[in-house]
Amino acid sequence: MAPLIIYGRMASEHAKSIGLDFALAGRSENKLKDFACRLEVPYYTFDLNEREILDSILDNTLVVLNCAGPYIRTAKTLMEACIRTKTHYLDISAEIATYQQAQQYDSDAQKVGVMLLPGCGGSVAMLGCLAAHVADQIEYPKTVDIALHVAGAMSRGSAISASNMKSGCLQLVDGNLVEQEPTQTANFDFDDGNGNVISFPVTLPDLLTISKSSGIANIRTFAYASSLSFPTGDLDLLADGPTAEEREATPYHAVVVVYSDDGFSKKAVLHTVNGYSFTYLASVEAARRVLENETKPGFQTPVLVFGKDILRAIPKTEIRDF
Template identity: 30%
Template sequence: MVQENVFIYGAYGYTGKLIVDLAVKKGHRPVLGGRDEEKVKVIANQYGLQWYAFDCNNQEAWDTALNGKQLLLNCAGPFSLTIRDILPACLRNKVHYLDITGEIDVFEYISRFDKEAKKAGITLLPGTGFDVVPTDCLAVFLKEQLPDATHLELAFDSQSGLSRGTALSVLNRFHQGSAVRKEGVIVPSKTASVSKIIKYGGQERLSVGIAWGDVFTAFYSTGIPNIEVYTGMPPKMLKAMKKASKFGWLIKTWLLQIILKRIVRKKIDGPSINKRETLRTYLWGKVMNAEGKEVVAELETPESYKLTAITALLCAEGVLEGKVKSGYTTPAKAFGADFILRAGGSRKIK
């Protein structure tokens, strides 16, 4: 990464900080940004980095901050609340756009700007974190093993818990329920309505269907028309989710959203350093073709937030090295199925 040609917005969030710390450890000197001047200043001064503080709807400030930059790594999420202000600024300033979203509607929105991005000569690469790098690589690997696959199932088991931003993103879209892809089309399904037992690294675990980013991206990466994503979940939590899903309409109301978001901001920070350094994440995937032939593959990676910092920076480095075509793309389309194996400590289990 050339010095100071990368701008990280949302730099003082839980994940933004991990990314900044790792970037500096790797010898990079990104410029930092965020909407709270005091918070940006603290982290920038900690590493002696340049900074800008501005609200994400301030287009003039974007033009100033992006002047002379080649790449923006957006860590300010829920991304459904920031993307509509940030993407136009990147297109206008001809700056590559990367983020760590896992939100289906955000992938969908960004992919619509493929043509404009090609015209501007920039890459749009959302989902450079845990969601969706390892699952996207797994999906492409499985497609290579069974090229005529018609069905794809992906799953992960992580004991990390959620960061504040992830919890807020979940809360934002909870009322929309889950989602799967059927015959190429994304269709909504009820929250926690599908569950099954999946074996991760030899351990069986109850897993529930979720609206994970791969429902959008794996179709783009593999062309497989039927896609479901699951996550390991304790039975008690599944029960609670089923109950909560009955009150989706209530959770959507502005008053309850304000109350719940306040609770999340107060109570949730994110996985401790001990968790990040010791936990492992297990991923599982299966493809099936029309004749019923199946191929299964598994991956093991570092803890999901630690992995997010590693893969987001690997993606940024790859784009800056000119390895990725302009326009919208996905991590595995951009770098291949083995990309995940470059994230220190990741390995194929089978």
Template identity: 30%
Template structure:
């Protein structure tokens, strides 16, 4: 089976390519920057192909020779649509490492087209959203009549440039929660509470994480919120920023913020990848007031992404699931998280 890693020279894309090579896989590496792509491909002794997402004809020609693509080139709000549409046209399985709400919703809207094409569409095959999706699925199993789901995670790891860029692009849109099955836009730092993610109780705030979309399709639970730790000072700053969110929607402001991010390190260093673990937490409630809580400690989010993307790619190629939209837990089962658990 022939598969592709698109965006293989980005911070996370290169981690995915490294792990694939270490597992004896030989994916085709792809992207639009030939110099950067060639450097990674030669180091890993893997084939490569220069392809620009803006060139639909060339993209579909390249995908036509692939059984599956792992899409790693963000911002996915810009890049996912042309890649998904081309995968449907060429009958190529689509996976990506996004955490962006709009991308999950767009991918879900392509469910019927994916079924007709006989391909899997499964965004979020990394830290966004494997561990939280598996926690959500396990909570649903333990409390089948749950009507409210709260998820969260705590990581000391540095963000990659790509993740940081995605975050600032999203700021102007505000936060997001799901209420009675519908995604609602809410202010930044909409809610706060104290949560023990697994390493002691911490002050936390809501964020518009991908599970606001995916956990609903995994569990059917109609109300969903996601939290991360945050200092009271950061929460106050974000809440004040709500008055100026309109300014952050301008493309020139986004570009300015992205340029500032380019001055930062590419992502976590080797020490952080090995030692900065992530604590994942979830809580389900039903109408009677019953509560079930789960906690897991998993590997660094970027390391998890590198392994999860390859693991799920191999699962799809080997198991040949029926076509359609999937979440990671729906595709591989709620016990997928066990591969990435640390003691």
């Protein structure tokens, strides 16, 4: 039995390239068998509703890396199975409901020594490290405004996940998720030569994870899409994701402004690789570290487990302070 099970193509390819011992998992025998043969790794095909089969596979597994969205269909079942089998759970979800689910299972996971780490890649790792970098420079941080500059096309999984987000536009006020008017835009300079651009409020799971990592109770999350429009039509017909060439041509940027309780503010900008590349690089790095016993029981964030310097593991990534 492999110590690591991965649901996800790009993460699996990267895990193979760095020599991790892992197995593939998924629903489609035809697709999975050919892919596993190419990577020369074992694979498991099953339906998540097959509890006995799922538990028998996870019984001798240390870590599950779930890259199979939309997570409204996969995260809850896999978290429950991981708690039953004492297997650490990782995913790359951008759906806030996944994190609320992990919050609910926090005490159950702690009792059996299991870590629940949704968002080990993607915006949660990216923005969480950036926010921690700035918050650590302020004695009494009170408020965070953070924005992600998204570039390039959306994959099928990302589009379906986005379409399943029914929570409206939210912000964190005094530790509570409350509605935010979608028209309450903000201007951010992403240090990319375009000056201030209008960014729109969005509901990102970072509302919960940045607060959990830092203790800051007032957070707003924004997004600016330079070349992205939400796809229409049958989302199942979209590609698995942008090509390597497309990812290379569309790096991501992020900016954070942290305010102290006396009105002082500090700003920093993150420049990094395309979000799809960042996600598989960061999530596999997280899985590698968990295999080396870098874990904490219960619901966690990348910053709490690995520290903000995990960004150093991602190529072409830098933070600039302003």
